[in-house]
Amino acid sequence: MQPKQQQSRKIFGDLRLLSSMGRVRESILVILLLFPLLLHQSLSQVFEASKSTRFVEEEVRGNAPEIHCSRHRSRAAWQIIQDYLTPFVEREGYQISKNCRLHPDNDLYRDQELHKIHVDIFEWKCGYCKKSFTEEKFLDQHFVTRHYDLLNTTGTKCLADLCGALHCDFVLSSKKPKSKCNPAAIAKNRHLCESVANSCFPVSQGPSASRLHEHFLRQFCDAHTCTGRNKPFPRGGKKKSGVFYLAISILTLMLLPLFYLLVFLHQREKRSGTQELRRIKKAGKKTKPS
Ligand SMILES: [Zn+2]
Secondary structure, eight states, X not given: OHHHHHHHHHHHHHHHHHHHHHHHHHHHHHHHHHHXXXXXXXXXXXXXXXXXXXXXXXXXXXXXXXXXSOHXXXXXXXHHHXXXXXXXXXXXXXXXXXXXXXXXXXXXXXXXHHTEEEEETTEEEETTTOOEESSHHHHXXXXXXXXXXXXXXXXXXOGGGGHHHHTHHHHHOSSOOOSOOOHHHHHHHHHHHHHHHHHHSOGGGOHHHHHHHHHHIIIIITTOSSSOXXXXXXXXXXXXXXXXXHHHHHHHHHHHHHHHHHHHHHHHHHHHHHHHHHHHHHHHHHHSOO
């Protein structure tokens, strides 16, 4: 009679332990499933709210003259210079002359680009007239229609013309170009690249200019071959600390409490599990002698 009682008590105890473990596991699963959903919902709400409160786009097109210089590619070239050349030029304390095509004065769009105010993710402001836009492309369009008179189009000041030498396509296109290598085009880009190196960093101007000349050839010109062995910008550049890192840090901050909650639940589960086992063992010992 007694062994039977003891056995049934043990079974009940085990069942209770199992059900409490199951509950904890269930709640962890629910939290894990709900978290991305809640995150997505709250983020999209924030985005929608900011979208609806901002101006949308410039509707009127003025009589803007046609300019044969890509703003988009000029911006890419400028960014490449900023990322892969400027840090080295600053380290050398070198002053680029106005004869050099990389000088800021030789970028047609520099002044307009400097008059862009990025207030937040969905607000771009015109620095000339303070008008707001939801996207950068609308502000670009506004510059074209409203402030074209500020562009000094006399002379050749298009930074995008250096794109061949500076590998803009390498940066702009995420996919690798599969087209066959064109030796004539490669030779043209290499020639342009070397002429920029010569005019911007004349070796005769001292050790700093010589080092930068060498750096420019390695960083930009060596990759102009059909072998594909040399990649552009082998010496790296400025560390990218943009939206990606911000998103990662926000996500980490949000996941940290969840991690601690899981650790806490796991500890509690373990503690209650050992308590149950101790109780079962005690009960078993008490009944054994008889
Ligand atoms: Zn404006």
